[in-house]
Amino acid sequence: MSAPSRFDRGLTDDLMSFLAAGPSPYHAVANAAERLEKAGFRQVSETDAWDAEASPVSAAGSGGRYVLRGGAIVAWYVPEGAAPHTPFRIVGAHTDSPNLRVKPLPDAGAHGWRQVAVEIYGGPLLNSWLDRDLGLAGRLTLRDGSTRLVNIDRPLLRVPQLAIHLDRSVSAEGLKLDKQRHLQPVWGLGREVRDGDLIAFLEEESGIGAGEVTGWDLMTHSVEPPAYLGRDRELVAGPRMDNLLSVHAGVSALAAVSQSADLPCIPVLAAFDHEENGSQSDTGADGPLLGGVLERSVFARGGSYEDRARAFAGTVCLSSDTGHAVHPNYAERHDPTHHPRVNGGPILKVNVNNRYATDGSGRAIFADACERANVPFQSFVSNNSMPCGTTIGPITAARHGIRTVDIGVAILSMHSVRELCGADDPYLLANAMTAFLEG
Structure with a gap:
């Protein structure tokens, strides 16, 4: 019989649905927007004037608003009577995950196999896609x-691994994959490559007229659904936890705080695309999206540049991304005194070389939020002998001049097609975010 959890698993069940519904950044933000709509948020267009007179759903009045741009979403809630210089409390995350993405000329094949030409996006664990x-x-x-949006959520493609009989050295010397030659998936049989075949198939599957599709942004995903794992169901295995786990927690927290009329700040969720390849795009954290939305919100409420400066000076951002739990088979790869564990609560990420944006004052802000939420948290630093990853945190801090704290949830198998987290940690992260957004 399974041991009961100390925490409500309803939010973890909901996370699993969110992961399954987000096979691409575009699906993830559409799902986030749908959830925020149910909480009373309304979409505003970037091409409309943001004032009460110009638009029936404007960014000027109180209430919840959101902007969609490609695979990114920025949502915010303005409490009634908020002054133009009211500071923001931001949860930042990203919607993209490493995967295999379809090339501009997708139809390929050889030796009687029909294949889809793909390009490597980000830094996936390549063997996990075989x-x-x-x-x-x-x-x-x-x-x-x-x-x-299109989602063929059934077995359609496969990257077949070479049989051991044809590579006897693989077990002793390890798997060696050439990104160009060895990762092109098969999806059928045929003697000739037919240009336009894949897109014609997608048009038919989506009910779109033949020849109507002129552009595409397509990517592969594992069709295996998220699932509880282990004797006591203490773990969750699933795709794209890096970083839809943080996006889901942010959406849940923002929806929760939007039900409160008395807030000292303006809570914000900013979920960006393209973090896995550097964030430099119009929908990435290194682009103008967040700054533009926040500034327009200030000005729409009658604020001046001085109000904008005051608001930004008092703003704090939680940059939330997954981090590394201590691995039982590779504990030597971790810092010997910092061993984050799954189901131990969110992690506070620190790096003195500013790969993470956390400093002592940021730690105090996060510690206060966790204390108010009755949530434990852990500290993470990298082993000095191992290169440290980075997040949208330093980018956000430098680009907008706002205090930023890097946090997340400790997982295993980061950048695998299927990652592993603790079943209690999504609940703990969302509760800590809720307390933080309350100010």
């Missing part, structure tokens, strides 16, 4: 400029 049943999802752009 012998997986893969679907295909993303965004199609039509002749009239409109876009359509």
